[in-house]
Amino acid sequence: TDAAIYGMPCVLQYREMFRQAVDVDDPRYVGFHRFLHDRELAGPGYQAFKSPNSDTLYSNAWLDLSKGPVVVEVPAVQLRYYTLNFLDMHANASNISTRTYGNQGGRYLVVPSSWQGDVPHGLQLFRVATPYAWILLRVFAQTPDEVGLAREFQDLGVFWLEEPIMSRSLSQYINDHTWLADRVDLPLAGGESLLTRYEYIDLMSKLPFD
16 A cells, blocks of 8 residues: 555656657657646636646646756746646655745756756756656736736746757867857856767867866
């Protein structure tokens, strides 16, 4: 009985993650780090889950933190309430919301509990317990104006902290990386798109990389 109680949330979480983030043939597939949005208030035919609120717009996304942190960028909001519920693979919840962080917006570095590293300037650290996690975004809206604002808020950003830069040549790779590194205050990974040791030798002889 204890094994079923403890293990069942993991099974159910994985089933939903597979449908939305892994199985490209599923009609609700969007991949990792992309929100699936419900742009209309939930009515009697709502099917995403059994007991939605009729005054809430819902979005949800799956995070893969096994390859590194991601950044969740939350815009400032004039609505009365929003919450980003982060549920780990055991269905333990934590959240970023107007109640916990206010409505001024922010940029959050989302990491698993085992992550160690320096938090870049301008980011707030936010930990979840497992490398895979589900975000359920709920935005309160009742009037047509609030629904319009809630739809704008749904388009918040989720992106890699370190984004691989793809290119057609080594010189283009170096130029693109340098151009981007000069314009952001985040660390940029180097070398992910290079496939042989000889490319790395050429790369390191021309420019230092992380």
